[in-house]
Amino acid sequence: MVVSQLAYKLLASSNSKLLPSCSNLDRIHSMWNSIWNLEVPHKVKHMIWRASHNALPTLCNLRRQKVVGSVLCASCNSECEDVVHALWGCASLILVWERNEAVTKLLRYKFLTFTDLWEMLLVMRDRLDINLMAMIFWLIWSRRNTARVGEGTIEVNQIQKKAESFLQDFKKFHSSKVHRPLIPARVVRWIPPIFPLYKVNFDGATFSTIGAAGLGAILRDHSGNVIGTMTERIQLPSSLAVVEAMACRRALLFAKELSIFEVSVEGDAEVIIMAILAGDTANLEYGHVISDILSVAKDFRSCIFSHVNRIGNTVAHCLAKKSVSGNELQVWIESSPDDIAPLVTRDSLYPA
Numbered sequence: 001m002v003v004s005q006l007a008y009k010l011l012a013s014s015n016s017k018l019l020p021s022c023s024n025l026d027r028i029h030s031m032w033n034s035i036w037n038l039e040v041p042h043k044v045k046h047m048i049w050r051a052s053h054n055a056l057p058t059l060c061n062l063r064r065q066k067v068v069g070s071v072l073c074a075s076c077n078s079e080c081e082d083v084v085h086a087l088w089g090c091a092s093l094i095l096v097w098e099r100n101e102a103v104t105k106l107l108r109y110k111f112l113t114f115t116d117l118w119e120m121l122l123v124m125r126d127r128l129d130i131n132l133m134a135m136i137f138w139l140i141w142s143r144r145n146t147a148r149v150g151e152g153t154i155e156v157n158q159i160q161k162k163a164e165s166f167l168q169d170f171k172k173f174h175s176s177k178v179h180r181p182l183i184p185a186r187v188v189r190w191i192p193p194i195f196p197l198y199k200v201n202f203d204g205a206t207f208s209t210i211g212a213a214g215l216g217a218i219l220r221d222h223s224g225n226v227i228g229t230m231t232e233r234i235q236l237p238s239s240l241a242v243v244e245a246m247a248c249r250r251a252l253l254f255a256k257e258l259s260i261f262e263v264s265v266e267g268d269a270e271v272i273i274m275a276i277l278a279g280d281t282a283n284l285e286y287g288h289v290i291s292d293i294l295s296v297a298k299d300f301r302s303c304i305f306s307h308v309n310r311i312g313n314t315v316a317h318c319l320a321k322k323s324v325s326g327n328e329l330q331v332w333i334e335s336s337p338d339d340i341a342p343l344v345t346r347d348s349l350y351p352a
């Protein structure tokens with residue numbers, strides 16, 4: 001089980017007296033865009049924004065303010081009620097999440113903050129309706145508040161239906177308005193990681209005529225500076241999916257070799273990324289490699305996996321192809337091979 005552990009938890013702490021740094025401001029900006037571009041009622045956006053700032057009056061937060069004595073969740077009576085628990089992790093909510101396969105898979109993860117969870121949902125937004133998710137979170141929170149004052153609530157298994165119907169009504173009223181989202185639904189170029197994360201892009205290539213395959217990886221910081229690049233030629237495995245999984249594992253090990261322990265791992269192999277996110281090690285061909293990846297990921301302080309369009313993964317792709325010639329293993333520290341450097345520069349020219 002991978003624990004999503006984004007390092008900048010200051011942001012989620014309402015007790016923090018520190019001013020946000022530039023990196024935190026980047027993250028706040030990104031959260032702000034993702035929430036204010038939602039097509040949901042304003043009160044829902046507001047509630048999600050407060051959840052992302054750990055500013056909802058959960059029992060954990062109320063006890064910090066010495067308003068209540070017990071932090072035990074009234075629904076499950078087994079865990080502390082913080083924001084992630086109240087809106088997502090409580091066992092009493094399983095009936096809400098099990099209706100959506102992509103969402104159910106996320107239940108295997110432990111999210112420390114609502115922001116961690118929200119960012120994961122954004123990564124998966126082509127597989128789920130982020131507006132519906134926001135509406136469901138709002139209904140869960142409203143239901144919890146109604147129950148606390150002793151009023152009747154809707155059944156848990158009615159939440160999804162109700163959220164869908166609220167969303168439909170909202171869209172009907174707002175269908176005439178045209179919204180141009182500030183954030184594209186799918187990222188189609190390389191985007192630098194948010195400090196203090198480093199991003200490692202990986203890709204695999206096959207050379208069936210010579211019975212070989214290539215693994216390529218590039219590690220960059222939040223300014224697009226190259227920490228290291230590598231390419232390795234290996235014996236041709238049984239399928240391209242296996243090569244992609246091996247490239248992912250190699251990229252993680254490469255980051256470890258360079259003593260980088262806060263990484264965002266990105267590749268264009270959707271099936272592999274999905275298997276990692278779901279912790280699914282059952283595949284007969286590459287399941288064991290996924291299992292290795294999950295195990296290596298535990299050595300990192302932060303390790304997030306995401307899928308990127310091929311264009312956003314061009315450098316890693318060219319590195320994998322490059323392995324066809326030269327030594328079996330080629331590594332460049334704080335640089336990239338001359339023929340690939342222009343592509344790295346092109347990536348870094350785009351604003352974050």
Ligand SMILES: [Zn+2]
Nearest residue numbers: 073075076090
């Ligand atoms: Zn609970």
